Amino acid sequence: MQQPPKTIKLTDFEQEVCEGLNDFPKHLSSKYFYDEIGDVLFQKIMAMPTYYLTQSEYDILNNHKKEIAAMFKSNGDFDLIELGAGDGKKTKVLLQELCEQNCEFTYIPIDISKNSLKKLTASVTSELPKVKIDGFQGTYFEALKELDSRNHKRKVILFLGSNIGNLKHDQAIHFLSEIRQLMQPNDILFIGVDQKKNPQSILDAYNDKEGITSQFNKNILNRINKELQADFDLNKFMHWENYDPENGTAKSYLVSKVEQKVFLRKLDVSIHFKAWETIHTEISQKYDDDMVNWLGKEAGLKIQESFQNHSKAFKDYVFTI
Numbered sequence: 147m148q149q150p151p152k153t154i155k156l157t158d159f160e161q162e163v164c165e166g167l168n169d170f171p172k173h174l175s176s177k178y179f180y181d182e183i184g185d186v187l188f189q190k191i192m193a194m195p196t197y198y199l200t201q202s203e204y205d206i207l208n209n210h211k212k213e214i215a216a217m218f219k220s221n222g223d224f225d226l227i228e229l230g231a232g233d234g235k236k237t238k239v240l241l242q243e244l245c246e247q248n249c250e251f252t253y254i255p256i257d258i259s260k261n262s263l264k265k266l267t268a269s270v271t272s273e274l275p276k277v278k279i280d281g282f283q284g285t286y287f288e289a290l291k292e293l294d295s296r297n298h299k300r301k302v303i304l305f306l307g308s309n310i311g312n313l314k315h316d317q318a319i320h321f322l323s324e325i326r327q328l329m330q331p332n333d334i335l336f337i338g339v340d341q342k343k344n345p346q347s348i349l350d351a352y353n354d355k356e357g358i359t360s361q362f363n364k365n366i367l368n369r370i371n372k373e374l375q376a377d378f379d380l381n382k383f384m385h386w387e388n389y390d391p392e393n394g395t396a397k398s399y400l401v402s403k404v405e406q407k408v409f410l411r412k413l414d415v416s417i418h419f420k421a422w423e424t425i426h427t428e429i430s431q432k433y434d435d436d437m438v439n440w441l442g443k444e445a446g447l448k449i450q451e452s453f454q455n456h457s458k459a460f461k462d463y464v465f466t467i
């Protein structure tokens with residue numbers, strides 16, 4: 147395995163890219179899809195009819211906003227903490243309703259993407275001036291540590307868009323257990339979860355004909371080119387999606403179409419690809435009630451309630467301790 151010189155102090159991004167591309171099989175983390183370009187591409191994905199997840203969850207929040215807002219405020223003031231908030235389009239439905247119900251709360255969106263967080267803060271401030279907003283830029287785990295060190299106000303934690311599906315089961319249980327440690331009896335964890343369904347609909351959601359998902363997937367190579375001065379030729383890789391209906395796991399890959407060598411100048415590392423070698427870039431796990439129950443139980447959380455959209459494609463679950 148080729149390592150950068152020991153004298154270089156690596157950032158998390160550099161370290162993970164180096165380890166992932168030297169591993170067998172190769173992998174990169176989907177959390178690095180999101181920069182200024184990745185954020186725009188993801189917004190385009192969310193607007194595609196084949197990417198049913200966004201509209202399905204939007205419909206749930208819109209149809210049930212009154213009862214959801216009433217549930218959030220039922221035990222007094224709270225911090226509304228959103229993990230991986232993105233553009234907050236769906237959350238704004240709830241923010242608006244919470245304002246209409248005169249709730250006392252501070253909205254704390256958390257996102258690894260500085261760009262997303264900046265845009266979200268600006269749009270909430272202008273569209274919903276009554277909302278107190280105090281964003282945090284960082285990874286989920288950094289955010290959880292930060293929240294633990296802050297005040298101990300009642301927490302309502304949102305984790306929308308089936309972001310949980312980007313974690314393997316053991317990571318999801320670890321993550322939920324960490325959240326569980328921060329929760330008090332009146333706190334709420336509200337999670338959006340994509341459901342198992344016709345496998346073709348799932349494949350179509352991650353494999354659009356316009357090639358936007360392909361551009362989004364390849365944006366991670368773009369980022370490595372820009373930030374680590376690498377020379378990935380994006381045309382020499384193809385986007386590939388795979389869904390296993392038995393275990394509910396959708397996986398995205400970048401496949402090297404030829405044998406090639408890529409040089410990461412900033413790290414002084416070169417990476418060899420065999421023809422048709424893969425880089426695994428994303429997991430998008432699909433669930434059913436039994437799986438969600440199991441995850442919750444493993445993490446010490448109970449399902450209090452759930453809401454689903456009309457076609458049953460998507461569900462939001464309310465967890466308490």
Ligand SMILES: C[S@@+](CC[C@H](N)C(=O)[O-])C[C@H]1O[C@@H](n2cnc3c(N)ncnc32)[C@H](O)[C@@H]1O
Pocket residue numbers: 176177180188229230231232233234235236256257258259262284285286287305306307308309
């Ligand atoms: C799939 S988008 C979903 C956005 C939003 N939750 C929604 O439902 O529309 C994922 C968002 O989470 C952020 N994200 C991904 N991995 C993250 C991580 N490990 N820590 C913090 N934010 C992360 C991304 O920057 C992006 O804005």
